[in-house]
Amino acid sequence: MIMNLYYYLFYKISRFLNKKGNNEWGVMYAFSLLIGCNIGLIYIKVLPVTKENFNTGFKTILIVILIVLFIINYILFLHKNKYKYIVKRYENETLRNKNIGNFLVVTYVVLTFLSIFFI
Amino acid sequence: MKLDNYISGYAGNISVYIIDKGNATLYYTIADHLGSLTEITDQQGMLVQRMEYDAWGNRSLLTDNTGMGDYLFDRGYTGHEHLDAFKLINMNGRMYDPVVGRMLSPDPFIQDPSDNQNFNRYSYCLNNPMMYADPTGYYGGGSGGNSGGNGYYINGIPVSQYIFNAWYNINLLDPNNFALEGYGNVLSQYSINQREVKEYYSRYEMLQRFLSDPIMAQKLKEYNNLTNGSATLEPDPPYSALNNISVHPSFNASAYYVHGNHLPGNDDPPLQNNLGGNTNTTNTVPSLFNWTNTGANAAAYGAYKVGGTFRLMKSGSVSLGWYKSGWSTGNQYVKTTYSLSKLGKGIGYGTSFVGAAIGVINFELSDKSWGDYGQLGMSFLSSGLTCFPATTLVGIGLGAIDIIGGFNGFYNYLDENQHLYNNTGLIMIPSGIMGIPTFFKLK
Numbered sequence: 001m002i003m004n005l006y007y008y009l010f011y012k013i014s015r016f017l018n019k020k021g022n023n024e025w026g027v028m029y030a031f032s033l034l035i036g037c038n039i040g041l042i043y044i045k046v047l048p049v050t051k052e053n054f055n056t057g058f059k060t061i062l063i064v065i066l067i068v069l070f071i072i073n074y075i076l077f078l079h080k081n082k083y084k085y086i087v088k089r090y091e092n093e094t095l096r097n098k099n100i101g102n103f104l105v106v107t108y109v110v111l112t113f114l115s116i117f118f119i
Numbered sequence: 120m121k122l123d124n125y126i127s128g129y130a131g132n133i134s135v136y137i138i139d140k141g142n143a144t145l146y147y148t149i150a151d152h153l154g155s156l157t158e159i160t161d162q163q164g165m166l167v168q169r170m171e172y173d174a175w176g177n178r179s180l181l182t183d184n185t186g187m188g189d190y191l192f193d194r195g196y197t198g199h200e201h202l203d204a205f206k207l208i209n210m211n212g213r214m215y216d217p218v219v220g221r222m223l224s225p226d227p228f229i230q231d232p233s234d235n236q237n238f239n240r241y242s243y244c245l246n247n248p249m250m251y252a253d254p255t256g257y258y259g260g261g262s263g264g265n266s267g268g269n270g271y272y273i274n275g276i277p278v279s280q281y282i283f284n285a286w287y288n289i290n291l292l293d294p295n296n297f298a299l300e301g302y303g304n305v306l307s308q309y310s311i312n313q314r315e316v317k318e319y320y321s322r323y324e325m326l327q328r329f330l331s332d333p334i335m336a337q338k339l340k341e342y343n344n345l346t347n348g349s350a351t352l353e354p355d356p357p358y359s360a361l362n363n364i365s366v367h368p369s370f371n372a373s374a375y376y377v378h379g380n381h382l383p384g385n386d387d388p389p390l391q392n393n394l395g396g397n398t399n400t401t402n403t404v405p406s407l408f409n410w411t412n413t414g415a416n417a418a419a420y421g422a423y424k425v426g427g428t429f430r431l432m433k434s435g436s437v438s439l440g441w442y443k444s445g446w447s448t449g450n451q452y453v454k455t456t457y458s459l460s461k462l463g464k465g466i467g468y469g470t471s472f473v474g475a476a477i478g479v480i481n482f483e484l485s486d487k488s489w490g491d492y493g494q495l496g497m498s499f500l501s502s503g504l505t506c507f508p509a510t511t512l513v514g515i516g517l518g519a520i521d522i523i524g525g526f527n528g529f530y531n532y533l534d535e536n537q538h539l540y541n542n543t544g545l546i547m548i549p550s551g552i553m554g555i556p557t558f559f560k561l562k
Contacts, residue, residue, distance in 0.1 A: 050484065071469075
C-alpha cells in the first residue's frame with residue numbers, strides 16, 4: 001500500500017515533468033527532493049537538532065540518509081527503466097481516480113512546501 | 120592465374136612484371152611526387168594507361184590503350200594497393216578510405232606529439248595528402264614543410280561531423296533498381312560523438328540526417344559512381360529484422376570486412392537473437408535495409424554483393440565477439456562510456472538534490488532572516504531549474520556557486536545581521552565537476 005502511494009506520487013510528478021519522455025532524471029530529482037524535505041523535517045524535529053549543533057554531525061548523517069534515499073529511488077525507478085512500467089500501470093486510471101489523485105498529490109506538495117515555512 | 124610482380128627501386132615502384140597465364144609482360148611505371156603511379160608504359164615506352172588521383176587518392180583512368188577499360192593493376196595512389204571493390208586503399212598498416220579521407224582504424228602511433236593533427240587517429244597524413252604519403256599505414260612521410268592541414272569539409276562542415284559509421288541503403292530509382300551498398304567508417308570525432316553514434320546505430324535518424332543533406336547525398340552517389348536516380352530511404356524496418364552475415368573469405372585474416380547477405384524473404388521475423396549464435400564465420404545483426412539489388416550491377420561487385428549484401432567496415436581488428444555486446448568494438452566502447460556518463464549524471468543530480476534538501480533544512484534551522492529567505496529562494500530557483508532539461512545546467516551551475524558560497528555576499532546584503540551562511544559543503548562540488556560534462560553528453 002505504502003509502496004503504491006510512493007509509486008503513484010512518482011507517476012504524478014512524472015506526468016508533470018516528463019511529458020516528452022526525456023526528463024526522467026528531472027522527475028527523480030523533484031521526487032527525491034520532496035521526500036527528502038519530508039525526511040529532513042522529521043529528522044530535525046525528532047532529533048535534538050538545533051542551528052548550533054547541526055554542523056557537529058547531524059548534517060553528515062542527514063546527507064548520508066539523503067544519498068541513500070536517492071540511490072533507493074534510482075533503483076526503484078530508473079534502474080532498468082522501471083519507471084516506464086510504473087507510468088504504464090497508472091496510465092489508464094479512471095477520470096474520478098485521476099481527479100482524486102491530482103487533488104491529493106497537489107495537497108501533499110503544497111503542504112510540504114508550506115511546512116518549510118511554518119513548522 | 121595472374122601474378123603481379125612489383126619491382127621497386129630507390130624512388131619507389133619502377134616497373135611491374137605481370138605473368139598472366141604463362142605470358143609475361145613488363146611495364147614501366149611513372150609516379151608523381153607522392154609515389155602515386157600516374158603513367159604506365161610498355162617496354163618500348165609507349166603509353167599504356169594514364170591515371171590521375173584527386174587529393175585524397177580517388178583514382179580515375181584518363182587514358183587506356185589496353186582496351187580493357189579497367190586498371191591494369193591494383194597499385195596506384197602513393198604506390199599502395201587499391202581495393203576497388205571496396206573503394207579502399209590498403210596502406211599496409213591500415214585501410215584507408217579515399218572517399219572520406221580517413222583511415223578505417225585509429226593510428227596506434229602518435230608520430231609527432233607536438234602536432235595536434237597527430238591526435239586525430241583517423242586522419243590521413245595529418246590531413247595533408249598533397250604533401251605527405253603514408254607508406255606504412257602508421258607513419259607519414261613526405262617532402263617536409265608545414266604539416267598544417269585544413270581537414271576535409273563538405274558543405275562547410277567537417278566530414279567528421281557526419282556520422283558515416285552506419286549502414287545506409289539507397290534505393291535508386293534507376294532501371295536496374297539497384298540498391299547500393301553502404302558503408303562507412305569511424306571518423307575523427309568519433310570519440311566525442313560516441314553516444315550519438317550509438318544512438319544512430321540503432322536509430323534511423325542517422326540515415327535520414329545523412330540523406331537530408333543534398334551534398335552528402337550527392338557525395339554518396341558519386342562515391343558509388345552513379346549519375347542517375349535519387350536517393351531515398353527505405354521505410355524503417357523493424358529492429359529485429361536480421362541478416363545473416365559472414366566474414367568475407369578474402370579478409371578472413373584481418374577481417375576488416377563483414378558482409379551481409381540479405382536473401383529474399385529475410386525480412387521475416389528472425390529466428391535468432393541478433394546477439395546470439397556467434398560462430399567464427401557467421402553472425403547476425405539487425406538490418407536497416409530492405410534490399411532490392413537484382414540488377415546487373417550486382418555481378419560487377421562480385422559474390423559479396425550478389426543478392427543484396429552489405430558490408431560492415433569496422434575499425435581495428437574484427438572479433439565477432441563484438442556482436443555479443445554491440446555492433447562493433449566502437450559500440451562496446453560507447454556502451455562503457457554511456458555507463459560512466461550515467462554515473463556522472465547520477466552524481467550530478469544526486470549531489471544537487473542533497474544540496475537543495477540541506478538548503479531547506481538550513482532554512483528550517485535558521486533565524487529566518489531576509490538573508491535566509493534569499494538562500495532558500497536560491498535553493499528553490501536552482502532546484503527548480505535543475506528539474507527541467509533545458510535549464511538543468513543553469514540550475515546545477517547556480518547550485519554549485521551557492522555551494523561554494525558565491526552568493527553569500529548577496530545574502531549578507533539582504534541580512535542586516537550579517538549572518539554567516541552555512542552552505543551545504545564541499546560534497547556538492549563533484550556535482551559541478553562530474554555532472555555538467557555528462558549532461559552535455561546524455562541529453
